[in-house]
Amino acid sequence: MLRMSPGSKKGESRAAASPGGILPLDTIFEGDCIAALARLPAQSVDLVFADPPYNLQLGGDLQRPDNSMVDAVDDDWDKFASLRHYDDFTNAWLAAVKRVMKPDATLWVIGSYHNIFRVGASLQDLGFWILNDIVWRKSNPMPNFRGKRFTNAHETLIWASRDQGSRYTFNYEALKAGNEDVQMRSDWLIPLCTGAERLKGDDGRKAHPTQKPETLLARILLAASRPGDVVLDPFFGSGTTGAVAKKLGRHFVGIERDPDYIAYARERIALAEPVDDAAMLAPAEKRSEPRIPFATVIERQLLQPGAILTDTNGRHEARVRVDGSIMLGDIVGSIHKIGALAQGLPACNGWTFWHYREDGKLRLIDEFRTVLRKELAAAG
Amino acid sequence: MLRMSPGSKKGESRAAASPGGILPLDTIFEGDCIAALARLPAQSVDLVFADPPYNLQLGGDLQRPDNSMVDAVDDDWDKFASLRHYDDFTNAWLAAVKRVMKPDATLWVIGSYHNIFRVGASLQDLGFWILNDIVWRKSNPMPNFRGKRFTNAHETLIWASRDQGSRYTFNYEALKAGNEDVQMRSDWLIPLCTGAERLKGDDGRKAHPTQKPETLLARILLAASRPGDVVLDPFFGSGTTGAVAKKLGRHFVGIERDPDYIAYARERIALAEPVDDAAMLAPAEKRSEPRIPFATVIERQLLQPGAILTDTNGRHEARVRVDGSIMLGDIVGSIHKIGALAQGLPACNGWTFWHYREDGKLRLIDEFRTVLRKELAAAG
DNA sequence: GGCACGATTGAATCCATTG
DNA sequence: ACAATGGATTCAATCGTGC
Numbered sequence: 001m002l003r004m005s006p007g008s009k010k011g012e013s014r015a016a017a018s019p020g021g022i023l024p025l026d027t028i029f030e031g032d033c034i035a036a037l038a039r040l041p042a043q044s045v046d047l048v049f050a051d052p053p054y055n056l057q058l059g060g061d062l063q064r065p066d067n068s069m070v071d072a073v074d075d076d077w078d079k080f081a082s083l084r085h086y087d088d089f090t091n092a093w094l095a096a097v098k099r100v101m102k103p104d105a106t107l108w109v110i111g112s113y114h115n116i117f118r119v120g121a122s123l124q125d126l127g128f129w130i131l132n133d134i135v136w137r138k139s140n141p142m143p144n145f146r147g148k149r150f151t152n153a154h155e156t157l158i159w160a161s162r163d164q165g166s167r168y169t170f171n172y173e174a175l176k177a178g179n180e181d182v183q184m185r186s187d188w189l190i191p192l193c194t195g196a197e198r199l200k201g202d203d204g205r206k207a208h209p210t211q212k213p214e215t216l217l218a219r220i221l222l223a224a225s226r227p228g229d230v231v232l233d234p235f236f237g238s239g240t241t242g243a244v245a246k247k248l249g250r251h252f253v254g255i256e257r258d259p260d261y262i263a264y265a266r267e268r269i270a271l272a273e274p275v276d277d278a279a280m281l282a283p284a285e286k287r288s289e290p291r292i293p294f295a296t297v298i299e300r301q302l303l304q305p306g307a308i309l310t311d312t313n314g315r316h317e318a319r320v321r322v323d324g325s326i327m328l329g330d331i332v333g334s335i336h337k338i339g340a341l342a343q344g345l346p347a348c349n350g351w352t353f354w355h356y357r358e359d360g361k362l363r364l365i366d367e368f369r370t371v372l373r374k375e376l377a378a379a380g
Numbered sequence: 381m382l383r384m385s386p387g388s389k390k391g392e393s394r395a396a397a398s399p400g401g402i403l404p405l406d407t408i409f410e411g412d413c414i415a416a417l418a419r420l421p422a423q424s425v426d427l428v429f430a431d432p433p434y435n436l437q438l439g440g441d442l443q444r445p446d447n448s449m450v451d452a453v454d455d456d457w458d459k460f461a462s463l464r465h466y467d468d469f470t471n472a473w474l475a476a477v478k479r480v481m482k483p484d485a486t487l488w489v490i491g492s493y494h495n496i497f498r499v500g501a502s503l504q505d506l507g508f509w510i511l512n513d514i515v516w517r518k519s520n521p522m523p524n525f526r527g528k529r530f531t532n533a534h535e536t537l538i539w540a541s542r543d544q545g546s547r548y549t550f551n552y553e554a555l556k557a558g559n560e561d562v563q564m565r566s567d568w569l570i571p572l573c574t575g576a577e578r579l580k581g582d583d584g585r586k587a588h589p590t591q592k593p594e595t596l597l598a599r600i601l602l603a604a605s606r607p608g609d610v611v612l613d614p615f616f617g618s619g620t621t622g623a624v625a626k627k628l629g630r631h632f633v634g635i636e637r638d639p640d641y642i643a644y645a646r647e648r649i650a651l652a653e654p655v656d657d658a659a660m661l662a663p664a665e666k667r668s669e670p671r672i673p674f675a676t677v678i679e680r681q682l683l684q685p686g687a688i689l690t691d692t693n694g695r696h697e698a699r700v701r702v703d704g705s706i707m708l709g710d711i712v713g714s715i716h717k718i719g720a721l722a723q724g725l726p727a728c729n730g731w732t733f734w735h736y737r738e739d740g741k742l743r744l745i746d747e748f749r750t751v752l753r754k755e756l757a758a759a760g
Numbered sequence: 761g762g763c764a765c766g767a768t769t770g771a772a773t774c775c776a777t778t779g
Numbered sequence: 780a781c782a783a784t785g786g787a788t789t790c791a792a793t794c795g796t797g798c
Contacts, residue, residue, distance in 0.1 A: 083504060113513040113538070117500025124463060124497065130773075132530045133493035135515045137567050139759045144563060147552040150512045150603075153565035153759070156536075158493070164773085171703070172527040172788095177714040178675030178704025182790065183524060185533040187517050187567070189756055190679075215679040222703045223530075248702060275702055280685040284705040284712040291777085291785070336785060345447045349786045437773050444769090445788040453771050494773060518770090523789040526774040531790080535771080572770055575793055590771050 014251070016230060018044035018102075025230060028242070028254040028262050033234045036255045037096035045253065046169070046229035048097050048107040049220060049241050051212060052090070054115030086115065090122045097234060098126060101162045106131065106169070106224050109158050110212070116156045128160040131168070135187045136216060140194070159224070169224055171283040184223070190215045199238050199264050207264045208238035217244040225250055227281045239265025243272040249281045289373055294335050294350070295324025297368045309335075309354040309365065316342040318354070326354075335365070394631070396610060398424035398482075405610060406649075408622070408634040408642050413614045416635045417476035425633065426549070426609035428477055428487040429600060429621050431592060433458040434495045435466045444525050453589045457637070466495065470502045477614060478506060481542045486511065486549070486604050489538050490592070496536045508540040511548070515567040516596060520574070539604070549604055558662060564603070565759070570595050570663050579618050579644050587644045588618040597624040598661035605630055619645025623652040627661065669753060674715050674730065675704025677748045689715075689734040689745065696722040698734065706734075715745070 014025040021041035029036045097107065107128060109119050124130065134157040141153040161168045175184040190213055197214060199207035217240050225231060227249040233241035236254030238261055245252035246269055256262050275281055297303050298320065307320040318326040318338055328338045335350025343353075351366040394405040400421030409416045436458055442450040460466040477487065487508060489499050504510065514537040521533040541548045555564040570593055577594060579587035597620050605611060607629040613621035616634030618641055625632035626649055636642050655661065677683050678700060687700040698706040698718055708718045715730025723733075731749055735742040 113500070113510050116513075117497045117504065117538075120493070120497025121501040130493050132532065133496075133536070134530065135517075135534055135567065137515075137759060139756050141565070147563070148550060150514065150539075150555075151563045151565045152512065154515055154567050156513070158497075159530075167776090170528060174703040174705060175675075176527075177712070177717070178678070179673040180671050181714050181716055182671075183527065183531050185521070185531040187515065187534050189759055191755070218679050218702075219675075275685045277686050277699075279707060280699065280701045284701070284703060286787095288787095293785090334785075340447070343447075346441065346449065347443060347447050347786080349447075351786075434771055435773090436771065438771095439773065442772060442774060443788085448768085450772070450774095451769075458771085492771065492773095494771085518791095520770075520791040520793095522770045522772070523791090524772080524774060526788055528774045528788090529772090532772065571792080574770070574791095578770095586770090 016044065016251070018042070023230065023253065025251040025253065026242075026246070028236055028239070028256060028265060030256060030259060030262055032257055033255045034092050034096050037093070037100055037234060040100045040232075040253070042099050043102045044230065045100055045232040046102055046105050047221070047225045047231045047250075048101060048105065049217065049231060049233050050093075050097065050107065050109045051210065051233075051235050051237065052093065052109065052111070052115070052119065053235070054111050083118070087118055087122060090115075090119055091126070093234060094119075094123050094126050094128070097232070098128070098162060100232060103162060104166045104168055105162055107158075107160050107162070108220055108224070109160075110136070110155055111158075112152070112155050116158070120158055123158065123160055127163060129162075129164040129166070131159045131161055132186050133158050137187055137189045139189055139191045141192070157220075169226060169229075171223055171226075171285070173286050174283040175223055177284045188216070188219060190219075193240075199268060208261060211238045212240045214240055214244050214247075217241055218248065221245065221248050221250055222283070226283065227278070236265060237261050239268050242269045246272045246274055249274060249278075290376055292369045292372050292376075293324060294365075296372055297365070298322060298324050300372070302368050302371070303356060303365075307356060309356055310362070311339075311342065311353060312355065312362070318342070396424065396631070398422070400424060403610065403633065405631040405633065406622075406626070408616055408619070408636060408645060410636060410639060410642055412637060413635045414472050414476050417473070417480055417614060420480045420612075420633070422479050423482045424610065425480055425612040426482055426485050427601070427605045427611045427630075428481060428485065429597065429611060429613050430473070430477065430487065430489045431590070431613075431615050431617065432470070432473065432489065432491070432495070432499070433460075433615075434492050435460050435463075435498075436492075436494050442525065450522075450525070451586075451589075455589060463498070467498055467502065470495075470499055471506070473614060474499075474503050474506050474508070477612070478508070478542060480612065483542060484546045484548050485542055487538075487540050487542070488600055488604070489540075490516070490535055491538075492532070492535050496538070500538055503538065503540055507543060509542075509544040509546070510538060510540045511550075512539045512566050513537065514539060517567055517569045519569055519571045521572070537600075549606060549609075551603055551606075555603055558602075558659065567759075568596070568599065570599075573620075579648065588641060591618045592620045594620055594624050594627075595661060595663045597621055598628065598658070601625060601628050601630055602658055602661075616645060617641050619648050622649045624661070626652045627655045628658060629654055670756065672749045672752050672756070673704060674745075676752055677745065678702060678704050680752070682748045682751070683736060683745075687736060689736055690742070691722065691733060692735065692742070698722070706730075 015022050018041045023041050023044040111119050136155045138153050141151055144151050193211045193213040201207045230251045231245045232253045234255045236256035242252040242254055303320055305322045309318045318328040320326055325332050326335055326338050335354055336348055339348035339350040339353040351369050354365050355362040395402050398421045403421050403424040438452055491499050516535045518533050524531050573591045573593040581587050610631045611625045612633045614635045616636035622632040622634055683700050685702045689698045698708040700706055705712050706715055706718050715734055716728055719728035719730040719733040731746040734745050
């Protein structure tokens with residue numbers, strides 16, 4: 001039986017239409033993840049964050065797709081059986097998630113060396129297309145007490161699109177602006193979830209064993225979703241995904257089978273304060289300028305047919321034709337094509353290559369484009 | 381047909397007895413890796429380093445922003461018909477390697493997200509026991525030219541013992557002593573192999589497309605082998621493993637298919653001198669302060685979205701956005717770009733320009749950077 | 761010689777729009 | 780559906796050249 005739980009104490013529950021039906025938003029579903037996913041409408045979510053269990057050989061709590069338990073194991077035969085069961089489980093939830101994803105949605109999965117190779121191989125087998133693997137470097141990892149291995153100071157995330165060639169959301173400019181104006185790398189330094197952020201029970205002990213830091217989820221949501229998007233977390237746990245989604249103006253859908261965790265999550269999400277100023281929320285984007293045909297420069301008589309274009313050094317000379325093409329020797333083509341040809345390069349932006357001479361000075365033809373764009377903007 | 385080639389020009393060839401026969405040392409075998417492995421004695425090597433093809437599956441050409449071409453890895457040895465074929469290949473060489481390993485030997489494999497999940501799953505299936513996954517963070521990776529993904533700034537290594545419960549070599553104290561007396565972590569910052577270390581052909585072009593830095597191999601050998609141990613590299617390439625083994629007083633056994641690579645490797649190894657001080661092979665330490673993204677200040681909630689930043693005089697007011705960009709009027713950008721814009725300067729250090737108000741006093745946002753640097757310093 | 765500046769390069773699954 | 784084409788997009792480090 002599937003129960004629906006509003007994400008906030010107010011009990012407000014929004015919903016979004018999708019090809020497969022109606023998806024309740026900002027809601028936590030209580031129950032088995034695969035069964036619950038099967039009841040969600042197809043192609044209804046924009047982003048998935050999954051923090052699946054990875055108790056491979058730890059025994060006791062590994063769940064088969066049919067919800068039966070795998071016994072604790074320590075001999076080889078059982079170890080292989082356990083790996084296979086884990087793979088079955090992984091394949092099942094990944095396939096179920098894939099069905100629920102919009103065509104351009106992306107998936108994030110976090111794991112450690114115990115399980116991430118199983119997960120990665122499974123998702124490749126299912127046709128997901130890996131975009132990056134991301135390393136969460138922990139600034140304050142637990143040391144290796146016995147001195148028998150390297151300090152396990154990181155976890156791995158896989159970022160994948162539903163299919164090869166999909167047009168996924170990636171807020172490149174926003175990430176770059178917040179990162180000292182250099183593009184964001186695949187290794188992220190983020191502290192563990194500790195202190196006040198770490199949820200504690202009445203007994204003062206941690207409420208959830210693997211609560212993820214909000215910083216981590218914030219970066220994921222800011223990188224790969226837009227305000228108003230729907231973020232699905234099929235292993236909702238203590239609700240970090242929901243809390244961050246609410247703060248950042250995204251919708252969430254959570255699935256969790258433990259009612260205690262759901263209680264913690266609900267309380268926590270109710271307390272989360274959304275950023276209310278939309279201007280603070282919309283991702284920084286380089287606004288795409290309208291495309292200006294070079295022919296317009298001629299039509300508007302900013303350049304005359306027959307005018308000479310050269311590169312910076314004057315090594316190449318081309319002549320402007322009435323139709324906006326240019327001629328180098330007896331070869332005719334666009335400013336881009338001829339620019340590429342002149343340099344022997346596979347491509348070229350002609351606007352930023354060709355110059356014209358005015359009052360004895362060389363000026364870039366891109367100045368014309370700037371002028372025309374300003375005019376266009378003024379005209380609305 | 382299998383040919384045997386001495387590793388040095390002197391042609392000296394040592395050998396070690398093992399349960400399965402005699403293993404020639406400091407030798408490069410020319411031929412297919414799986415066939416060659418089948419002829420080596422069982423249980424004869426102490427350490428394996430493997431740098432298998434990554435199965436990159438590149439699409440078309442990639443151009444840099446200056447329209448020059450990226451020199452892609454398009455070699456035949458990296459072409460596989462399908463994931464299934466790649467898995468078959470992986471299973472075959474891993475099984476062959478396992479047979480040759482002594483019971484307490486360990487295996488290192490390096491890869492990227494294209495192949496590492498296949499490799500990890502395969503070696504788990506074969507009964508290897510993963511000890512760590514290690515992240516090689518590149519200090520100077522190739523950027524993402526189109527701004528479509530995160531900079532792919534790392535590769536992954538898996539360190540595994542032959543069997544669960546084996547008594548492998550791990551030089552814990554030595555690593556700790558060489559790491560400012562803190563445990564060596566699972567994330568290693570090491571530059572790409574460039575400059576004088578990078579082997580070049582007579583034409584001045586790189587001799588091998590994926591030559592690994594000696595620093596990386598040095599750390600592996602120092603961590604997981606002892607002087608006199610035998611290190612096997614089944615994808616020997618340009619011989620980095622052999623050169624480092626010789627420098628560090630380990631023996632090597634290499635397998636390589638391409639006679640050109642073998643020629644480079646042999647010459648290189650002949651020139652390698654055993655070192656007295658292993659620290660010579662440590663990476664040059666970085667002394668510069670780590671770069672702190674302004675987005676971290678928001679992620680860590682040191683400032684809230686919507687907070688007001690001003691200059692000293694309060695002439696300019698900008699507002700902080702969730703993604704770590706700031707907004708002046710309706711213009712969005714980094715603290716640096718907007719700081720420059722506000723002053724009409726070509727550049728500006730936003731950290732030392734913008735202030736926030738706390739308890740009625742103006743404080744420089746650079747104070748946040750100081751705090752974060754202290755907190756994150758330990759992790760580099 | 762030393763410094764400034766430009767050219768080059770590294771395992772890469774790297775476009776969007778129009779016709 | 781595919782094909783053609785306009786034109787947007789990069790970080791750290793090394794090495795060579797010129798003053």
